Amino acid sequence: MERRKMVVALGGNAIQSGDATVKAQQEALEQTAEQLVKIIQSDVDVIIVHGNGPQVGNILLQQKAAESEETPAMPLDTCGAMSQGMIGYWMGNAIAKVLRKQSITKDVVTIVTRMVVDENDGAFNNPTKPIGPFYTEDEARRLMKETKAVFKEDAGRGWRRVVPSPAPVSILEYKVIDSLVKDGNIVIAVGGGGIPVIQSKEGLTGTEAVIDKDFAAQKLAELVNADTLVILTAVDYVYVNFNKPNQKRLESVTVDELEQYIKEQHFAEGSMLPKIEAAIHFVKPNSARKAIITSLEKVYEALEGKAGTLISKEEGPVHK
Numbered sequence: 668m669e670r671r672k673m674v675v676a677l678g679g680n681a682i683q684s685g686d687a688t689v690k691a692q693q694e695a696l697e698q699t700a701e702q703l704v705k706i707i708q709s710d711v712d713v714i715i716v717h718g719n720g721p722q723v724g725n726i727l728l729q730q731k732a733a734e735s736e737e738t739p740a741m742p743l744d745t746c747g748a749m750s751q752g753m754i755g756y757w758m759g760n761a762i763a764k765v766l767r768k769q770s771i772t773k774d775v776v777t778i779v780t781r782m783v784v785d786e787n788d789g790a791f792n793n794p795t796k797p798i799g800p801f802y803t804e805d806e807a808r809r810l811m812k813e814t815k816a817v818f819k820e821d822a823g824r825g826w827r828r829v830v831p832s833p834a835p836v837s838i839l840e841y842k843v844i845d846s847l848v849k850d851g852n853i854v855i856a857v858g859g860g861g862i863p864v865i866q867s868k869e870g871l872t873g874t875e876a877v878i879d880k881d882f883a884a885q886k887l888a889e890l891v892n893a894d895t896l897v898i899l900t901a902v903d904y905v906y907v908n909f910n911k912p913n914q915k916r917l918e919s920v921t922v923d924e925l926e927q928y929i930k931e932q933h934f935a936e937g938s939m940l941p942k943i944e945a946a947i948h949f950v951k952p953n954s955a956r957k958a959i960i961t962s963l964e965k966v967y968e969a970l971e972g973k974a975g976t977l978i979s980k981e982e983g984p985v986h987k
């Protein structure tokens with residue numbers, strides 16, 4: 668029988684919540700690994716996709732700060748590749764440590780992954796993806812005057828630099844990723860949404876953008892024919908009327924219901940909305956697929972149908 672296959676997208680709080688030091692990020696990832704290993708033990712193949720917004724923005728700033736003739740600044744796509752290597756290295760260490768502790772004999776491997784995007788994607792003329800640290804409005808406006816960078820307000824949390832975020836088209840390494848996971852390895856791939864590249868007759872060219880990791884995880888889940896897309900973030904459930912007195916959590920919800928909730932503007936743009944859209948795109952073409960949105964702490968319960976928001980094409984099971 669074909670083993671179950673799951674793509675897990677990890678939200679920002681799995682790696683960094685404020686403190687950008689290597690120690691703090693590695694510690695956060697060790698806690699993340701403790702939770703992830705609970706699902707790795709079960710009889711499912713797991714591919715892990717992570718974000719990179721804070722990290723890739725910081726790497727870009729470091730490049731500019733140290734720029735000289737001898738040490739030229741690297742472009743954003745190359746910074747994206749650096750962030751994949753850095754986070755994959757930390758996460759691989761963290762997962763391997765927990766596996767060793769629990770005597771689980773699996774290997775964990777990180778794949779530097781390129782994502783093909785369309786050079787005519789309208790996103791190149793409308794930067795929306797927040798990266799790097801937060802600024803006050805005054806600082807952001809000053810930086811916008813002094814540099815060519817664009818800054819926007821990020822979901823009520825402060826101002827951040829924004830860069831183009833084109834839609835994922837295809838993943839160059841997906842067959843390798845699939846064969847590694849089929850061989851029993853834990854695979855970390857498509858980090859930070861993948862390194863954005865444009866494909867032409869001449870070959871591949873990196874482009875200055877950061878792809879949304881939830882859309883990238885959805886693309887990977889489709890390409891490797893996964894049955895489950897798990898999106899982990901800071902909340903246990905998706906809510907309607909989020910943060911209002913009449914807030915209501917969604918336990919099991921269909922595509923039609925979610926599309927209606929989108930029309931009623933229940934999901935914030937740039938935070939929950941892309942997760943909902945990724946989940947819908949994944950489950951809509953195939954009734955056997957499901958998507959789950961929940962927190963890292965609840966992921967094990969969610970896979971047992973006891974927590975989290977379960978998204979299916981048609982009516983799904985209710986919570987046990």
Ligand SMILES: Nc1ncnc2c1ncn2[C@@H]1O[C@H](COP(=O)(O)OP(=O)(O)O)[C@@H](O)[C@H]1O
Pocket residue numbers: 677678679680718899900901902904905906907908909933934935937938939940
């Ligand atoms: N309707 C909603 N239901 C639940 N959370 C929501 C909703 N609308 C906005 N959010 C917010 O979206 C956040 C997830 O988005 P974000 O922080 O950008 O994701 P990530 O974990 O990938 O970094 C949640 O932690 C929550 O604060």
Ligand SMILES: NC(=O)OP(=O)(O)O
Pocket residue numbers: 678679717718719720721797859860877878879880881
């Ligand atoms: N690439 C990406 O979506 O990163 P974040 O999840 O950190 O924003």
